[in-house]
Amino acid sequence: MQTEDVNRNNEKLDLRNCTHGQLETLLAELGQPKFRAKQIEDWVWVKNATSLDQMTNLSKALRAELADYVTLGGVEEIARQVSQDGSRKYLLRFPDGVAVECVGMPSKNRLAVCVSTQAGCAMGCAFCATGASGLTRSLTAGEIYEQVMHVRDDFNTRVTSVVMMGQGEPMMNYDATLAALRRLNSPEGAGIGARHLTVSTCGVIPMIKRFANEPEQFTLAVSLHSANQSTRNILMPGVKKYSLIHLYDVMGEYVDKTGRRPTYEYALIQGVNDNEDELGALCDFCRGTLAHVNIIQLNEVPGSKLKPASPERAEEFVARLASVGVEATIRNSRGADIDAACGQLRQRMQEL
Numbered sequence: 001m002q003t004e005d006v007n008r009n010n011e012k013l014d015l016r017n018c019t020h021g022q023l024e025t026l027l028a029e030l031g032q033p034k035f036r037a038k039q040i041e042d043w044v045w046v047k048n049a050t051s052l053d054q055m056t057n058l059s060k061a062l063r064a065e066l067a068d069y070v071t072l073g074g075v076e077e078i079a080r081q082v083s084q085d086g087s088r089k090y091l092l093r094f095p096d097g098v099a100v101e102c103v104g105m106p107s108k109n110r111l112a113v114c115v116s117t118q119a120g121c122a123m124g125c126a127f128c129a130t131g132a133s134g135l136t137r138s139l140t141a142g143e144i145y146e147q148v149m150h151v152r153d154d155f156n157t158r159v160t161s162v163v164m165m166g167q168g169e170p171m172m173n174y175d176a177t178l179a180a181l182r183r184l185n186s187p188e189g190a191g192i193g194a195r196h197l198t199v200s201t202c203g204v205i206p207m208i209k210r211f212a213n214e215p216e217q218f219t220l221a222v223s224l225h226s227a228n229q230s231t232r233n234i235l236m237p238g239v240k241k242y243s244l245i246h247l248y249d250v251m252g253e254y255v256d257k258t259g260r261r262p263t264y265e266y267a268l269i270q271g272v273n274d275n276e277d278e279l280g281a282l283c284d285f286c287r288g289t290l291a292h293v294n295i296i297q298l299n300e301v302p303g304s305k306l307k308p309a310s311p312e313r314a315e316e317f318v319a320r321l322a323s324v325g326v327e328a329t330i331r332n333s334r335g336a337d338i339d340a341a342c343g344q345l346r347q348r349m350q351e352l
């Protein structure tokens with residue numbers, strides 16, 4: 001790579017989306033030693049610098065020179081909502097104007113962050129505000145990572161876990177998702193343990209197979225929402241082509257290969273997936289497998305006919321699953337008083 005190539009047509013190297021090798025090459029072209037790359041990466045990935053001027057261990061002259069060749073990305077917070085339970089939901093805008101949501105959920109000595117992997121989503125789940133407006137574009141690894149850093153800096157505390165359960169289907173943006181996971185896991189990044197990094201998918205089977213072969217101990221969550229094929233096809237049309245039987249087999253392979261317990265997410269929807277037939281199908285799907293089921297109280301989406309089932313019904317689901325040997329819990333719904341379901345804040349802002 002020639003420096004002339006880097007800034008021709010204003011095509012600068014994005015420090016949040018370039019490789020270590022690309023940065024080293026640029027610095028070599030500028031007559032700088034290799035260790036400068038590490039110094040710059042520390043500012044980008046650990047200190048979450050938002051401008052070259054913050055990089056005070058680089059000379060002023062070098063910072064000025066670098067400004068001709070590199071950019072730092074950078075998100076702008078354009079809206080936020082704060083829940084009574086302490087959760088904060090942010091709408092962040094990238095330099096090209098695309099906006100996504102992320103959420104910080106504090107609890108004693110912990111900070112969990114939920115991030116988006118795409119702006120919008122093509123999967124079209126019936127209960128989701130994001131799915132209703134389609135896919136705008138996938139995010140880069142740097143953009144996924146930046147959401148975590150934004151929340152960390154806002155709470156001014158260490159992030160202890162990250163879930164990729166915001167807008168988008170992570171498995172449809174696999175390479176960027178994996179690169180972000182690795183950076184979040186790296187001691188030269190956020191240093192979050194792999195088991196505390198969770199990818200949530202609708203069940204994109206080829207990518208679950210690929211994920212099972214990654215060497216890190218990342219955690220997998222699958223949005224199930226129904227173990228009846230016909231109901232699931234209606235709730236989650238984007239994964240219609242992957243049958244539940246196939247999903248069952250692939251999850252078995254995943255467990256055999258990784259030895260890790262996947263989570264199944266099940267948002268309980270009144271009159272849709274909360275009847276006896278659905279409960280029986282869910283028990284059959286999970287019985288005898290290594291799995292944890294999260295029963296979720298549905299967040300109501302304005303304009304949607306789908307309503308949450310009663311808390312009593314959620315308890316009955318947990319008890320019945322336990323009776324067939326399946327571990328299940330009711331997931332504490334965080335931020336119920338804010339637009340906590342993915343896509344709701346973005347939708348709200350678009351309406352203004």
Ligand code: SF4
Nearest residue numbers: 121124125128131168
């Ligand atoms: S629930 Fe997730 S996968 Fe489904 S449409 Fe919404 S963002 Fe996409």
